Amino acid sequence: MDPRRRARHCAAIARIALLLCASVAPLDAQSRGTLLVVGGGPQPPALVQEFVRLAGGRDARIVVFAMASASGRTSGEAKAADLRALGATAMNAWLTRAQAGTDSAAHLLDGATGIWFGGGDQGRLADVLRGTPVLAAIRARFDAGAVVGGTSAGAAVLSTPMITGDERRPGGARPPADSSDVWLTIEREDVVTTDGFGFITNAIVDQHFLRRKRHNRLISLVLERPQRLGVGIDESTALRIGPDGIWHVLGASAVVVYDARAAQVTPAGATLGASGMRLHVLPAGSRFDPRDGSARLP
C-alpha cells in the first residue's frame, strides 16, 4: 500500500477507535466521584439517606444549588435542613451568574463532599452555572471523590446533551388543539437540547419518565445520536453511577434504557426510524453496564 494511503488509513482507524472509546467511556477516567441522578417527584427517605451516605454520612459537607427554581432560595434552605437532619453539614448557595463567576463563590466548594442540584427548570440552572468558576470547582470536587446529585431539572442538567424541555414542532404535521399535548411524535430535530454540565457524556438523561410518558422524545434523541444511550429515570427513582461507571437503580420505580448503538437507523433526510434498538426496563435493584449494554435484574 502507498505509504501516504497507509498513513491516512491508520489515522482513520485511530480516529474511529477514539470515537468508539469516547462513546463507551462512562465518565472521565480520572473522576473518582459518584453521581446520584433522581428522576424527580417525591424522594423516598432511603434515597436522601443514600445521598448523605455517599457524601460521608456525619462527615458530609454538602452544598445545595437550587437556582433551577424561582423559589429555590426557600426550597434550597428546606433541602439543606433535611440534609442537616440526617447529620450532614449542609448549606444552600443561592447564586446569580455574576456571583458564580467570582473566586470566593468557587471557594464555597472547598472541602465539599456532596453537591446537590434541586429541581425546576434546567435551563435556569445551566444559565447560572455553565462555564463559571463555581461549576469548575464542583467538577474538581467530583473528580476528587465527591458525590454529585440532582433531581428532576437537577438530574437533566448532569448530562450533555441536556434536554431543555422545549419542543420545536409539537404534533409534527398535525399540531394538537391542546397545547399541553406534547411529545406526540418520533422525529428528527424536534427535541431541543443544549449543553448540560457534562458529568454524563455517554447518555442522555430524561426524568419523570414513566409518569409523564416521555418515551417519544428520548427515542427521537437516541436515534438522532445512536452512539449515546437514552436513560429515562422515573419519579422517586435514582440511578447511582460510581467511579467504575456501572449503573445501579435505586428507589421506588424503574429506569428505562434505550440502546441504539448496534441498531440500524434510517439515514439523514429519511423519516426517523430504526431496527434492532435494545430496550431495558430496570426496576430498583437492577445493575447495568453501559460499556457492553449488559443488564442484571434484581
Add this chain to the structure above:
Amino acid sequence: MQSIVRRILSRVALVVVATSSLSACSGNGGGTGVNPDASASAGGLIFSLSGATATAVVAALPAATSGVAAPVVSVDGLPGVTQARTITVSATEPFTTVYVQPTGSASYVRVTLPSATTLIGIRVLADAQSSFVATSASVVVANGSRTSGASTLTFIRLGS
C-alpha cells in the same frame, strides 16, 4: 491537602479576627504605628482590621507586577449593618498590603499590615449611612512593589 490547609488557615483567621476588638472609626492612612481601630469605607461597606498599621481610601492600585499569584479569597456571608462578616485573604507569597475595591466603587480600600503575612481576615460591615452597598469586590495583595492579580469576591446570603 491544599484545600484542607486552606480551610484550617481560614478558621484560624476567623478566630483571630473574632477575638480581636472592633471599633469603627475613619481611617485616613499614613500612620506608622499599629492602629487597633483601623477602618475605612467604600462602596457602602466598612472594612476594618484590628492590628493594621493603617487603612486608607485610595484612587488607584500601584503599578502591577506580573507573575504574582492572585490571593485566595472567601467570605462567610452577607455583611449587615450590625452583622460583621470576615473576608479571608491568603496568598502563596507574603504581603504587607491588601487592596479591596467594592464593585461599583471607583476607590480602593488599602489596608497596611504591620508585617508581611500570607493570611489575614478583614471584617466588613454594611454602612448604614450609604444608599448603595456593594455585593461584590475584587481583592489584590502587594508587598513593596510586587502586586498580585485580582481575585473576585461576592457577598451572598448562605443558608446554613
